[in-house]
Amino acid sequence: MSSSGSSPRKFPHTEGNLNSDLISFLMELAEYENIVGRNVFKSNAYKTAASVLASHPKRIASGEEAAKLKGIGKKIALKIDEFLATGKLEKLEKIRGDETSTALKELARVSGVGPTKARQLYDEGITTIEQLRGNPEKLTHHQRIGLKYLEEFEQSIPRAEIEALEGALRRSLSALPEPITLTICGSYRRGKETSGDIDVLLCVKSSLDGNATSTEDPKTAKEKHGKKFEDKNLLSRIVNLLEQDKIVTDTLSLGDTKFMGVCRLSDDTPHRRLDIRLLSPDQFHCGVLYFTGSGLFNKEMRSVALSAGFTLNEYSIRPVGSTGVAGEPLPVTCERDIFDYIGMDYKEPHERNM
DNA sequence: ATGTGAG
DNA sequence: ACTCACATA
Numbered sequence: 001m002s003s004s005g006s007s008p009r010k011f012p013h014t015e016g017n018l019n020s021d022l023i024s025f026l027m028e029l030a031e032y033e034n035i036v037g038r039n040v041f042k043s044n045a046y047k048t049a050a051s052v053l054a055s056h057p058k059r060i061a062s063g064e065e066a067a068k069l070k071g072i073g074k075k076i077a078l079k080i081d082e083f084l085a086t087g088k089l090e091k092l093e094k095i096r097g098d099e100t101s102t103a104l105k106e107l108a109r110v111s112g113v114g115p116t117k118a119r120q121l122y123d124e125g126i127t128t129i130e131q132l133r134g135n136p137e138k139l140t141h142h143q144r145i146g147l148k149y150l151e152e153f154e155q156s157i158p159r160a161e162i163e164a165l166e167g168a169l170r171r172s173l174s175a176l177p178e179p180i181t182l183t184i185c186g187s188y189r190r191g192k193e194t195s196g197d198i199d200v201l202l203c204v205k206s207s208l209d210g211n212a213t214s215t216e217d218p219k220t221a222k223e224k225h226g227k228k229f230e231d232k233n234l235l236s237r238i239v240n241l242l243e244q245d246k247i248v249t250d251t252l253s254l255g256d257t258k259f260m261g262v263c264r265l266s267d268d269t270p271h272r273r274l275d276i277r278l279l280s281p282d283q284f285h286c287g288v289l290y291f292t293g294s295g296l297f298n299k300e301m302r303s304v305a306l307s308a309g310f311t312l313n314e315y316s317i318r319p320v321g322s323t324g325v326a327g328e329p330l331p332v333t334c335e336r337d338i339f340d341y342i343g344m345d346y347k348e349p350h351e352r353n354m
Numbered sequence: 355a356t357g358t359g360a361g
Numbered sequence: 362a363c364t365c366a367c368a369t370a
Contacts, residue, residue: 112367114359140368142359199361253360253366260360260366275361277365295361302362313363358367 019053019060022080025089026050029079035108036101038115049076051296055354060084103127111146111153111273112139112252142252149250149262152270156194165198165247165265165272172245173238179205180238181284185291191350197273198263199291203284204234235259235278248274283315285332290314297352301344308342317341 017023030046033039052071053060060066062084063077072080083089095101100122106129107118126132129150136144146153166184173180183189186199239259242248249271250262256278263274279287290298291314305312311320316329317338332338339346 112359116358142367197361255366258361258365291361299362356368356370358369360365360367361363 017054018058019056022060022066022083023050023053025079025083025092026053026076028092028095029089031105032095032101035115035118036095036104038119045073046076099127107132109154110139110143110150112142113146117143145250145252145262149271153273155270156196157198157272159188159193159195161265161269161272162188162195162198165263168245168247168265169200169242172242172247173202175241176238181205183288185288186293189288189292189349190294190353192353197275200274200276201279201284201287201291202238202276203279203281203287205281235276238276238278282329282332285335286312286316286338287314289335289338292349292352294353296354297347300354301342304344305342308344310342312338312342 026046027050030043030050033043033046037043048071052069053066056069060080063079063081066072066080067074067077079089079091103122104115104118107113107121107126108115109129110132113121121132121138124138126135126138129147132139132147136147139147162184166182170182173182181203183201183203184198185201186197187195188198235256235258236254239248239251239254239261242263247263247265248261249264252260252262254261258278259274259276261274261276262271264271277287277291289301302312305317306320309320310330311318311326317332318329319327321327330341336346
């Protein structure tokens with residue numbers, strides 16, 4: 001899920017939370033440390049603190065109370081005290097008034113512009129989106145597209161639009177010679193009413209490996225398990241098709257397994273960020289699980305997997321031997337299989353919103 | 355190869 | 362944490 005922009009979706013599910021005011025000042029500090037301070041560790045510390053508060057069931061009444069939670073230390077506790085006492089944070093007020101900070105943040109709204117590029121531009125005297133528009137030669141292809149659709153990408157996508165797009169994608173893909181399964185993941189699959197982007201998983205029903213765990217000798221099995229496909233051009237063929245059908249309008253990047261780009265449902269809807277991933281059949285369910293998220297849910301599930309003696313990633317679930325070495329991928333026929341392996345109750349996608 | 359960025 | 366794709370060198 002993209003995280004750029006100052007839209008409501010910048011601070012995931014902050015609205016309505018008991019501690020939403022604390023969460024949002026922590027997220028603002030996290031953004032500052034990332035983009036301006038270029039200190040990923042501090043930034044992550046603030047993000048962790050924010051997410052701890054987000055899943056805390058009670059309103060925090062003091063820094064001391066907050067400091068009892070794992071992930072919140074003395075420094076953050078002090079800031080919470082200051083905020084609770086005065087309704088603001090001196091540090092944050094300074095940051096908001098600082099022209100360098102505001103400029104860097106503004107520039108980083110553009111997809112493809114991160115902390116480093118923002119600083120570069122700033123050093124060259126570019127401080128606004130306006131000025132950026134006047135100097136497109138300073139930008140890569142990705143960044144130019146990000147700039148072109150800046151405002152559109154910051155608008156969240158109504159569920160109904162994604163439903164319609166799903167239909168359009170299926171119609172378009174039905175022109176291919178090989179049957180392809182399509183699943184839209186991300187917050188859409190978790191039942192959210194709006195999403196930030198569209199995350200599509202595709203899987204070819206290849207005649208070759210309908211049964212991934214059988215009679216063939218291990219060597220060929222291993223070769224097939226690699227990420228590459230026999231048909232290296234399949235994804236670009238798919239993208240071409242979607243371009244012809246006026247669904248895909250721009251490409252940010254295109255590899256053998258991953259497309260990142262832009263799509264549009266119709267002339268009177270905004271341009272939207274679209275990601276497509278091509279998975280092999282034996283990876284499909286682990287992929288769907290992983291890309292459905294949420295990120296926090298994945299983290300939790302991976303740690304449950306670990307304590308049950310398995311390692312879980314977007315491609316496979318594997319047993320971890322007593323030596324700590326991961327074994328061969330286990331057969332998986334649906335998402336539920338993965339929950340079963342690690343002894344976790346099955347969670348419907350809409351129950352994975354943490 | 356290495357760094358940047360997205361997810 | 363990890364992977365993919367890109368730009369640059």
